Amino acid sequence: MASFGKIxxxxxxxxxxxxxxxxxxxxxxxxxxxxxxxxxxxAHEGVEVDVIDRLPTPFGLVRSGVAPDHPETKIVTNQFxxxxxxxxxxxxxxxxxxxxxxxxxxxxxxxxxxxxxxAESDRSLGIPGEDLAGIYAAREFVWWYNGHPDCRNxxxxxxxxxxxxxxxxxxxxxDAARIxxxxxxxxxxxxxxxxxxxxxxxxxxxxxxxxxxxxxxxAAWTAKELREVLxxxxxxxxxQQADLVxxxxxxxxxxxxxxxxxxxxxxxxxxxAGQGPAPGQRELHFVFFRKPDRFLxxxxxxxxxxxVRLEKTTLKGDDELAKQVAxxxxxxxxxxxxxALKSIGYKSVAIDGLPxxxxxxxxxxxxxxxxxxxxxxxMQYETGLYVCGWLxxxxxGIIATNLYCAEDTLxxxxxxxxKGVLSSNSLKPGRExxxxxxxxxNTRVVPYDAWEKIDLEEKRRGNLKNKPREKITxxxxxxxxxxx
Amino acid sequence: MFISRFCRxxxxxxxxxxxxxxxxxxxxxxxxxxxxxxxxxxxxxxSSAATKLGSEDGNDEKEKINVTFVxxxxxxxxxxxxxxxxxxxxxxxxDIDLEGACEGSLACSTCHVIxxxxxxxxxxxxxxxxxxxxLDLAFGLTETSRLGCQIIAKPELxxxxxxxxxxxxxxxxxxxxxxxx
Numbered sequence: 001m002a003s004f005g006k007i008x009x010x011x012x013x014x015x016x017x018x019x020x021x022x023x024x025x026x027x028x029x030x031x032x033x034x035x036x037x038x039x040x041x042x043a044h045e046g047v048e049v050d051v052i053d054r055l056p057t058p059f060g061l062v063r064s065g066v067a068p069d070h071p072e073t074k075i076v077t078n079q080f081x082x083x084x085x086x087x088x089x090x091x092x093x094x095x096x097x098x099x100x101x102x103x104x105x106x107x108x109x110x111x112x113x114x115x116x117x118x119a120e121s122d123r124s125l126g127i128p129g130e131d132l133a134g135i136y137a138a139r140e141f142v143w144w145y146n147g148h149p150d151c152r153n154x155x156x157x158x159x160x161x162x163x164x165x166x167x168x169x170x171x172x173x174x175d176a177a178r179i180x181x182x183x184x185x186x187x188x189x190x191x192x193x194x195x196x197x198x199x200x201x202x203x204x205x206x207x208x209x210x211x212x213x214x215x216x217x218x219a220a221w222t223a224k225e226l227r228e229v230l231x232x233x234x235x236x237x238x239x240q241q242a243d244l245v246x247x248x249x250x251x252x253x254x255x256x257x258x259x260x261x262x263x264x265x266x267x268x269x270x271x272x273a274g275q276g277p278a279p280g281q282r283e284l285h286f287v288f289f290r291k292p293d294r295f296l297x298x299x300x301x302x303x304x305x306x307x308v309r310l311e312k313t314t315l316k317g318d319d320e321l322a323k324q325v326a327x328x329x330x331x332x333x334x335x336x337x338x339x340a341l342k343s344i345g346y347k348s349v350a351i352d353g354l355p356x357x358x359x360x361x362x363x364x365x366x367x368x369x370x371x372x373x374x375x376x377x378x379m380q381y382e383t384g385l386y387v388c389g390w391l392x393x394x395x396x397g398i399i400a401t402n403l404y405c406a407e408d409t410l411x412x413x414x415x416x417x418x419k420g421v422l423s424s425n426s427l428k429p430g431r432e433x434x435x436x437x438x439x440x441x442n443t444r445v446v447p448y449d450a451w452e453k454i455d456l457e458e459k460r461r462g463n464l465k466n467k468p469r470e471k472i473t474x475x476x477x478x479x480x481x482x483x484x
Numbered sequence: 485m486f487i488s489r490f491c492r493x494x495x496x497x498x499x500x501x502x503x504x505x506x507x508x509x510x511x512x513x514x515x516x517x518x519x520x521x522x523x524x525x526x527x528x529x530x531s532s533a534a535t536k537l538g539s540e541d542g543n544d545e546k547e548k549i550n551v552t553f554v555x556x557x558x559x560x561x562x563x564x565x566x567x568x569x570x571x572x573x574x575x576x577x578x579d580i581d582l583e584g585a586c587e588g589s590l591a592c593s594t595c596h597v598i599x600x601x602x603x604x605x606x607x608x609x610x611x612x613x614x615x616x617x618x619l620d621l622a623f624g625l626t627e628t629s630r631l632g633c634q635i636i637a638k639p640e641l642x643x644x645x646x647x648x649x650x651x652x653x654x655x656x657x658x659x660x661x662x663x664x665x
Contacts, residue, residue, distance in 0.1 A: 072586050073586065075585065075586045075591065076586065078587065222617070222620060222621060223613075223616070259621075262617075262620060398593075398621055399592065400583075400593055400623075403583060403594060
C-alpha cells in the first residue's frame with residue numbers, strides 16, 4: 001500500500017516537473033491583488049503572475065482611498081512596486097474585466113484567475129429623497145479629492161451651505177470630515193487633487209455632523225484616526241455627555257475589545273473638554289443613536305438637499321450580548337444641511353458569468369476558492385477561479401487584513417497546484433495571449449513602466465507646488481502621459 | 485580553511501546577487517543592497533564563527549545582542565543585532581519574513597512581534613499612543629505584543645526571543661471572527 005502511494009507521489013512530482021509552468025492572472029492591483037501576486041511568486045518558482053487593472057494607475061484604494069494627509073499609509077506601494085518589477089510579474093493597466101477582456105477569455109488564457117477587484121459601488125440607505133442633489137456616497141467624495149478619473153467631475157457644491165451631514169461612523173467618515181474641516185493650508189502640502197483643493201478653499205462648510213445609528217462603543221472607527229480628528233487645530237468638538245452612558249452590554253463589548261475601550265476613552269475625554277464653540281470656529285458634532293429616516297428637499301432649491309430627518313434609536317442586545325442593534329423609537333429630529341455623505345459601506349460589483357451573493361455583495365467562496373453556485377447544498381468549486389480581498393470578505397478591514405486574506409487564498413491555490421488541479425497539457429497563452437487579444441481590440445495597455453512615467457510626471461508637477469505629487473485626474477491625460 | 489571560507493563567501497555573494505532583484509530583500513533601493521553586499525563581504529572575511537574579532541571597521545566595534553526569531557511553525561532563527569537597530573531592520577537584514585508595510589513609520593501593524601519572555605518585555609519602554617493605536621489593529625495580539633519597528637536593540641535585551649504571530653483567518657479589525665461565507 002505504502003509503496004503504491006509513493007509511486008503515485010513520485011510520478012506526480014515528475015509530471016509537475018515536466019508539465020509546463022503555470023500562469024496566473026490577478027484582476028485588481030490594490031493590496032489584495034498585489035499581496036496575492038507577491039505570495040504566489042514567492043511560493044512557486046517558475047509561476048508567472050500577471051496583474052490587470054481597469055485604471056492606468058495601480059494600487060487601488062492605496063492611491064484612491066487613503067486620505068491625502070496620510071502619506072505613511074501609502075508607503076506600502078514601495079513593496080507592491082517591487083512585486084510589479086519582478087520579471088515573473090507583468091502589470092496590465094487600462095484593462096477592464098468585462099469590456100477589454102471577459103472572464104471566460106481570461107480563464108482560457110491562464111491556468112488560474114484570482115479576482116481581487118474590490119468594491120466599487122455602495123450600499124444604499126433605501127430611504128426617501130436619496131436621489132436629491134447634494135447627496136453623495138462617501139466613496140465618490142473620497143475618489144473626488146483623491147483625483148480618481150471617474151469622479152473628476154463630481155463637482156460637489158461646497159459653497160451654498162455651511163453644514164454637511166455624514167451618515168456612518170467608520171474611518172472613511174472620519175476621513176471625509178477631516179478633509180472638509182482641516183485648514184486648507186495644511187491640505188495644500190498633500191497630494192490632494194488640485195480641483196478638490198480649490199473647491200475646499202472656497203468652501204463655506206463650517207459644521208460637520210457625524211451621525212451613527214448606535215453608540216460610541218459600537219462606532220467602527222479606530223483610535224489613530226479618531227485621535228487625529230479630535231486634534232485638528234481650532235476645531236470645536238461636540239459630543240453629548242448623555243450619549244456616553246454605557247449599558248451592561250456595552251461594558252462587555254469593551255472588556256472583550258481593546259479598540260472599543262480605547263475609543264470610548266478618547267471620546268469621553270473629548271466630551272468633557274468642551275466649552276461652546278468660539279465665534280467663527282469650525283465645528284464637528286458626534287451624533288449617536290440616530291438613524292436617517294429621510295432626506296428633505298430644500299425650500300429654496302428644488303431637487304436639492306435641504307436637510308436630513310433622523311429617528312432616535314435605542315440599542316437592543318441579541319442573545320450573545322456582544323452585538324447590539326439599533327431600533328428606532330419613533331421620535332424624530334431634523335438637521336439642516338446642503339451636503340450629505342453616505343458612509344455606510346462599499347459594495348462590490350457583479351460581472352457576467354460570475355456567481356454573486358447580492359445581499360452580502362461578495363462572490364460565494366470557501367477560503368478563497370469560488371463556489372459554483374451561491375447555495376451551500378453541494379460544495380462545487382469553479383476550477384481555477386479564486387477571490388481575494390473585499391470581493392471575498394466584504395468591504396471591511398485595513399490594508400494589512402489583505403495580507404492574511406492573500407495567505408488564505410494562496411493556501412487554496414497551492415493546494416490545487418500540488419494536486420494537479422490547475423495543470424494543463426500545454427503552456428497556457430498567458431501574457432503573450434492576453435497582449436495579442438488586447439492588441440486585436442486596440443486596447444491601450446499601460447504596462448508598469450508606462451505607469452512609472454505617470455508617476456514621475458505627477459511627482460515633477462508636485463515638486464513645483466511643494467506637494468509630494470500633483471495627481472493627473474483625467475483618463476485622457478493619464479493615457480497620454482503613459483504612452484508618450 | 486581560508487579557501488573554504490572564500491568558497492562560502494563566493495556562494496554567499498552569488499546568493500545575494502541572485503536574490504537582490506526579486507522579492508525577498510525588503511529594502512527599497514539598490515544603494516542599500518549594495519551596502520549589504522559590502523557588509524556581508526566584511527563579515528565573511530574578517531569575523532570568526534562564534535565571536536566578533538572587533539576593530540576592522542566601525543560596524544564591528546558596535547556591541548551586538550543575540551536575538552532569536554521564532555516563526556509560526558516554531559522554527560528558530562538566531563541573529564546578532566547591533567545596539568540601536570530596530571528589530572524590523574534586523575529581521576530584513578537577515579532575510580526573516582517580517583512584513584513592514586509602512587517601513588517603520590508607525591502607520592501599520594504588519595511588523596507585530598510577540599516578546600516571549602516577560603522579563604525582556606518589561607525592559608522595553610512603554611509603547612507610545614501611536615504604537616498602541618497600531619497595536620490595536622494587530623492580528624493575534626497578546627499581552628506581550630509590540631511592533632518590531634519600535635523595539636530597539638540595547639544590551640539589556642541580549643537573548644531576546646520574538647515570536648512571529650500565527651497568521652489568523654479573516655479577523656476583522658475589532659477581532660470579530662466572521663462565519664465562513
